[in-house]
Amino acid sequence: MAPIPKTMKGVTIEKTGGVEVLQYKTDLPMPTVKEGQVLVKNELSGINYIDTYFRTGLYPAPSFPYILGRDASGVVQQVGTGETYSLKEGDKVVYMAQSTYAEYTAAPALHVKKLPSDINAETAIAAMLQGLTAITLIREAHPVKSGDWVLVHAAAGGVGLLLVQMLKDIGAKVIATCSKGKIDLVKKYNPELIIDYGNEDFKAKVLEITKGEGVAAVFDGVGKTTFDGSLDCVARKGSMVSFGNASGAVEPFKIARLSAKNAKLLRPTLFGYMATREEFEKYTTELFDFIKKGMEVKVHETYPLKDVAKAHEELEGRKSSGKLLLKI
Ligand code: NDP
Incomplete structure (x- = not known):
């Protein structure tokens, strides 16, 4: 595993507003892994409509500066103490957590799923949340x-x-x-x-x-x-x-x-339906089964992380269909 740097790139907001409040930065502090968490180096981050609610202030951000994003795929770099559901360094995963518009995220292991060998990472993240x-x-x-x-x-x-x-x-x-x-x-x-x-x-x-x-x-x-x-x-x-x-x-x-x-x-x-590992396992298994049965997971477009404002504009402007992704 490559050494974990002290800083990382990511997109933060320091106040609510239009897409102009989205700030691409290359010197954000590295998140620290707490009990029950794993540190993931993200490869693709999902864009969800909820990200726009936090950006505009319809939903309050927990604090500022705040990194947006709710789901991503990547590779586990560090495993915290406590219950981490057998996740290991090097595991390829797809997961839900806050602050995924970033190079690294400390994610609750509860909502981190090891990628099955027969589903590719892009499909899994595009279908996740x-x-x-x-x-x-x-x-x-x-x-x-x-x-x-x-x-x-x-x-x-x-x-x-x-x-x-x-x-x-x-x-x-x-x-x-x-x-x-x-x-x-x-x-x-x-x-x-x-x-x-x-x-x-x-x-x-x-x-x-x-x-x-x-x-x-x-x-x-x-x-x-x-x-x-x-x-x-x-x-x-x-x-x-x-x-x-x-x-x-x-x-x-x-x-x-x-x-x-x-x-x-x-x-x-x-x-509210994903409060336990049992619930998360049950529904991710069912989701992957739908994919294996042939459900199509359409990706609208994959944007470079620094072009996140364009992605938000297309989503809010009703120009998209299917999932929007960010390449980290
Ligand atoms: P979508 O990809 O569905 O994008 C939103 C779509 O809503 C647009 O493409 C557009 O489709 C339609 N729409 C209708 N009126 C408007 C408007 N005035 N402005 C913008 N879009 C409009 O987003 P998501 O799949 O990410 O999310 C869909 C909904 O599900 C959102 O409301 C989201 O918050 C909600 N959601 C809720 C969750 C929960 O836990 N409760 C979890 C995940 C999502 P068209 O052009 O065809 O009208």
Whole structure:
């Protein structure tokens, strides 16, 4: 193992704002490994929509300066004390942790997975956080059954493309929404219906195809602009799963609205379903099984770390489909 340097490159924010607050630096202090952590030298870091929430201040950063990023792939350099789940120096891994837009990350071993020999690192990292999100949405938030009608917003996105494929695999009937320019891409995965929600009334179309009944579950990561219409699409005893805010935070609403359909409202976060190693193992194993069965993991583009601002602009500007990655 090469000696660990004292400083590293990475991208920090010192205040919240637009992409101009993203600062590429080459002299950041090396993270120190605490109990239950491993130090990973990153090769690819994932970009997730949540990174933009921390950058803009929609979600508060724990402190400043703050290194963004939530998932990455790389090689273990050091193993800390305590429970580290048999991870060893030199292991190639994929993982979830804070502060992955950097050359090195001290990651909680709880969320670090040794890369299986039959899955390449790029596919694994491109599927990691967004794929685990998709799995826990359909297994935990609303356990979807074969034959269920389901509505997936932003179906061409990182979470969306994986969610559509998993739902089709379990036999759900999928209604997908996306921007007009992404329809052909989503078509590849054979949803029952694709709606251009920028120009068409998605609620009317959902109620038409489900003969007025609505869908067993809505998976809505768009938030502010779709929440109201989504709630009206839920069938009797169905679930409204609001899991993100790409268009802005959902406005407060009157819970009495749920009584019209005896609907359930959920606002889950992935980490709430990944609190134990058992949960993490169960769902990473299932994610890798989906990949081995042929689930396509689309990478939109891999950007050099110093071009992170361009990547954020494309993600927020709705120019991307699938996963955006950073080459460290
Ligand atoms: P995506 O790749 O899905 O990008 C977001 C997509 O949202 C865009 O491509 C765009 O697709 C759509 N969108 C609709 N309205 C807007 C708008 N006003 N501005 C920007 N985009 C818009 O991102 P991710 O896959 O990383 O995340 C998807 C959602 O899932 C996010 O809300 C994210 O926060 C959430 N999430 C939540 C998790 C949790 O634990 N709760 C974990 C992971 C993700 P189009 O052009 O087709 O409209």
